[in-house]
Amino acid sequence: MREEFATAQRRARGPLVLLSPTTTLGNPAAARLLHRADRERLWDLIAPVLTGGAPAARGLRLVDGSSLGIRWKPVGDRDRVAGVLVWLRPVSAGPVVGEAMPPSGLVSLTAVERAVAELVAEGLTNRVVAQRLGLSASTVQSCLRRVFVKLGVRSRVQLARTLERFAAKARMFAALDEVKCRIERDLQDGVQQRLAGLGLSLGLARASVAPERAELADDLAKIAHGLVEATESLREIHRGVYPATIAGRxxxxxxxxxxxxxxxxxxxxxxxxxxxxxxxxxSVYYLVCEALAYVAKHTKASVVDVCVASSGAGQLPSAFRC
Structure with missing residues (x-):
């Protein structure tokens, strides 16, 4: 097994691990990436392969919240699997099958990791970053290594480009959000108020119709019903454009x-x-909205479970499942 691991290690471009009932080997990339708890999770994931089965999932979620895709190969003869070679790769998005959705992108970075990433992207050295943040050089290097894995980059230049791309997306979504807010205000304070006024006027007109003019009263009733339907349709558009409940509550x-x-x-x-x-x-609101719409349209589910968890006030959601 060690010979096969050595051969695979020479060809591997990322983290590589050999798992067997008696030993666990990893290349330097895997040693830097996996903590003890991560290695235990990986063993639980791969153990079924030793008995002829398949991994329990197609990815591994680490203790820091990031996730890795796996590719595996049994080691041994036809009658007995002695060990399993496992290649690991960062996953930029998407949940591990059967688990809550892990963070990805900038959301996956801790506050310290994000501060380190932003300063490094400005072209500062690790020593200067450590001085500015009051950290040790080894801590900065460790944070930067985790940032590279979580964002799927391999160099400081790629890191700078990735952060700039995220910033551009943030500016674009902020602009779209501002436009949605303006449309929402126009719908609520303009068109919706005018329809409400027309409804009141129509109600007064119906009340003033003489009893002998029943046909006119019926026509006005149909118009009133159509006005109610138009108002409801506008409210649906209003809810789809911008969730006003979020802003207030x-x-x-x-x-x-x-x-x-x-x-x-x-x-x-x-x-x-x-x-x-x-x-x-x-963002979370629209995720839930789209998920519920998909379930209602494309499945025959009898119930939907929605879970949204955050680690505290003002913190980003640490889990989302629907």
Whole structure:
């Protein structure tokens, strides 16, 4: 097995691990990436292969919240699997099958990792970054290594480009959000108010119709019914353009409102402490909205479980499952 591991190690471009009942070997990249708890999780994931089965999932979630894709190969003869070679690769997005969605992109970075990444992207050396943040050089290097893995980059130049791309996307979404807010205000304060005024005027007109003019009263009733339907359609557009409930009351009431309107019963597990950043609340809202719409249209589910968890007030969601 050691010979096969040595051969695979010479060809490997990333983390490589050999697992067997008696030994665990890893190349330097795997040693830097995997903590003890991560190695135990990897063993639990790969153990079924030793008995002729398949891994329990197609990816590994690490203790720091990031996730890795796996590629594996049994080592041994036809009658007995002695060990398993496992190649690991960073996964930029998407959940590990059967688990809650792990963070990806900038969301996966801790506050310290993000601060290190931003300073390194400006062209500062590790020593200068350590001085500015009050950290040791080894801590900065460790943070930078985790940043590279989580963002799927291999150099400082790629890191700078990636952060600039994220910043450009953030500016674009902020501009779109501003436009949505303006449309929402125009719909609510303009068109919706005018329809409400027309409804009141129409009600007064119906009340003033003489009893002998029943045909005119029926026509006015049909117009009133159409006006109500038009108002409801406008409210649906209004809800789709921008979730106004979020601005006033927060993410929890907005998701609860989605659950009440869902044609399929929804079981909510919302562990969100306090308000989150506005852009995060809007993003999570639309995730849930799209997920519920997909389930209602494309599945025959009898119930939908929605779980949103955050580590504390003002913190980004640490888990999302639907």
């Amino acid at each position: 927060g993410l929890r009431p907005a998701i609860q409102a989605l659950a009440r309107r869902s044609p399929i019963p929804v079981q909510l597990d919302l562990k969100v402490g306090g308000r989150l950043p506005h852009s995060v609340e809007v």
